[in-house]
Amino acid sequence: MSVTAEKSVYEQLGGEPAMAAAVEVFYRKVLADDHISHFFEDVDMERQAAKQKAFLTMVTGGPVHYSGKDMRAGHAPLVKRGLNDSHFDAVAGHLKATLEELGVAAPLVAKVMTIAESARADVLGR
Amino acid sequence: MAKVKHESDWYPLESGESVLDALLRQGVSIPNACRAGACQSCLMRAVAGTVPEAAQVGLKDTLRAQGYFLACACRPPEGTQLEVTGAEALRIPARIQALSLLSTSVLRVRLVTDSPLAYHAGQYISLVREDGLARSYSLASLPHEDALELHVRLQPGGAMSGWLAHDAQPGDRLQVQGPAGSCFYVPGRPEQPLLLAGTGTGLAPLYGIVRDALAAGHTGPIWLFHGARTPEGLYLTSELRALAEQHPQFLYRPGVLEGGSRDVAEGALDVLIRAECPKPLGWRAWLCGDGPLVLSLRKKLFLAGLSLKDLHTDAFLPSVPSGQRTSDAGAR
Ligand SMILES: Cc1cc2nc3c(=O)[nH]c(=O)nc-3n(C[C@H](O)[C@H](O)[C@H](O)COP(=O)(O)OP(=O)(O)OC[C@H]3O[C@@H](n4cnc5c(N)ncnc54)[C@H](O)[C@@H]3O)c2cc1C
Numbered sequence: 001m002s003v004t005a006e007k008s009v010y011e012q013l014g015g016e017p018a019m020a021a022a023v024e025v026f027y028r029k030v031l032a033d034d035h036i037s038h039f040f041e042d043v044d045m046e047r048q049a050a051k052q053k054a055f056l057t058m059v060t061g062g063p064v065h066y067s068g069k070d071m072r073a074g075h076a077p078l079v080k081r082g083l084n085d086s087h088f089d090a091v092a093g094h095l096k097a098t099l100e101e102l103g104v105a106a107p108l109v110a111k112v113m114t115i116a117e118s119a120r121a122d123v124l125g126r
Numbered sequence: 127m128a129k130v131k132h133e134s135d136w137y138p139l140e141s142g143e144s145v146l147d148a149l150l151r152q153g154v155s156i157p158n159a160c161r162a163g164a165c166q167s168c169l170m171r172a173v174a175g176t177v178p179e180a181a182q183v184g185l186k187d188t189l190r191a192q193g194y195f196l197a198c199a200c201r202p203p204e205g206t207q208l209e210v211t212g213a214e215a216l217r218i219p220a221r222i223q224a225l226s227l228l229s230t231s232v233l234r235v236r237l238v239t240d241s242p243l244a245y246h247a248g249q250y251i252s253l254v255r256e257d258g259l260a261r262s263y264s265l266a267s268l269p270h271e272d273a274l275e276l277h278v279r280l281q282p283g284g285a286m287s288g289w290l291a292h293d294a295q296p297g298d299r300l301q302v303q304g305p306a307g308s309c310f311y312v313p314g315r316p317e318q319p320l321l322l323a324g325t326g327t328g329l330a331p332l333y334g335i336v337r338d339a340l341a342a343g344h345t346g347p348i349w350l351f352h353g354a355r356t357p358e359g360l361y362l363t364s365e366l367r368a369l370a371e372q373h374p375q376f377l378y379r380p381g382v383l384e385g386g387s388r389d390v391a392e393g394a395l396d397v398l399i400r401a402e403c404p405k406p407l408g409w410r411a412w413l414c415g416d417g418p419l420v421l422s423l424r425k426k427l428f429l430a431g432l433s434l435k436d437l438h439t440d441a442f443l444p445s446v447p448s449g450q451r452t453s454d455a456g457a458r
């Protein structure tokens with residue numbers, strides 16, 4: 001964590017309660033998208049929703065910490081199942097749409113998208 | 127290697143093995159059924175050692191605080207030790223008051239407990255026979271009624287359902303453990319539309335929840351979709367029709383896959399629901415019965431806009447025979 005005084009997007013969004021609302025919107029989009037939904041079809045929807053929350057918290061700069069190594073390990077099984085750039089782009093698209101739907105200002109959305117993009121190589125195991 | 131102590135003996139666990147599997151493998155008899163963290167038949171209590179968090183998912187706070195955990199979901203880390211006892215202290219003795227058929231394939235079981243059981247209509251209990259055979263059943267009765275009511279589907283070759291149908295007699299004694307589960311009505315928003323859907327004996331908890339909601343003065347629409355393969359699979363139809371006549375806000379919709387009629391719609395449950403409740407935004411829903419159907423309905427309703435916190439489900443997972451190991455991934 002860097003020691004800047006600037007608030008994270010996570011805090012500006014409203015912290016934990018805002019994440020809970022965002023998760024449902026995001027997870028719904030992901031599940032409804034046939035191109036990627038098969039990666040997210042955990043029979044236990046609560047468990048899967050908790051992971052989506054970790055994802056959203058991370059890309060908004062909230063209080064979770066995953067190293068690049070964690071990201072690689074976490075998504076390695078998915079890469080084995082064919083995870084590629086097109087899936088990454090789809091997830092990024094749903095992330096952007098979710099934030100916009102929740103009324104997040106454009107500069108903040110852009111910030112989140114930069115963080116998400118920076119995880120591409122690790123997520124795709126390159 | 128992890129170790130578990132039960133009744134003064136220590137038992138080693140194989141790497142990644144659950145406490146339930148380890149004890150059963152080494153000849154200790156522990157009540158169990160679904161082995162997927164859903165039925166709570168294998169509830170045990172830790173008297174020393176640390177219980178992994180995953181083994182307490184879905185348990186009431188009061189039970190967690192006392193060290194209760196689900197043996198099928200308890201995989202102690204390497205090198206740790208756990209001392210456990212059974213959940214006998216939580217069981218209430220009961221006797222069978224009456225047994226009667228609701229249809230050719232569904233048995234109504236009425237039980238009277240020796241001491242009162244505090245529960246909400248729609249929760250489930252574990253029925254434990256004298257020899258330790260345990261199965262979960264949902265409560266169709268209301269707490270103020272004088273007996274617990276269960277609807278038991280007659281499963282061909284079924285240990286518990288077969289025994290109840292052919293051998294058990296009124297007066298026979300059993301034990302009841304529970305209640306558990308979050309499928310019940312919570313008063314507070316009397317105008318909120320409610321959606322209840324289930325197949326087969328999935329009607330049991332829904333029958334309890336509907337009557338509970340009506341008794342609590344619920345004024346918003348209460349939709350009940352009961353699905354079966356054929357009309358013979360439906361039951362309590364005249365009772366539910368009578369209830370709908372008395373309460374205009376209650377909408378009873380029986381449906382079958384084949385053999386529909388003027389009174390019984392024909393089609394898949396999710397299609398029937400979508401036709402009559404296309405936009406369930408802000409509703410509360412309860413889905414009970416056959417596992418895969420409950421999970422797929424839950425997903426469809428979530429996609430239709432229902433919030434996960436307003437979606438309550440009980441998947442009636444079947445028992446898994448001893449000897450077959452619980453999967454590591456687990457359903458939860
Ligand atoms: C939370 C919960 C609530 C439940 N509530 C009810 C209820 O209200 N009413 C009710 O009737 N049941 C309910 N069940 C299911 C019930 O606990 C038993 O699994 C069921 O009655 C069968 O038990 P049995 O001993 O008769 O059959 P078993 O001896 O357990 O089964 C005999 C054989 O049939 C198979 N089998 C059993 N059930 C199925 C199935 N559904 N699909 C495919 N194969 C199956 C078994 O794997 C086994 O091979 C519930 C289960 C859970 C987890």
Ligand code: HEM
Nearest residue numbers: 036039040051054055058066074087088091116117119123
């Ligand atoms: C923007 C880049 C991404 C980031 C920052 C990210 C981050 C995360 C995080 C933090 C978790 C939770 C890990 C845990 O707590 O166990 C997770 C899990 C998951 N991610 Fe991603 N993710 C990204 C892209 C993707 C993509 C493109 C897919 C697939 C299309 C995907 C699919 C999954 C799945 C299925 C899980 C759950 C895995 C499991 O069940 O264990 N992720 N991700």
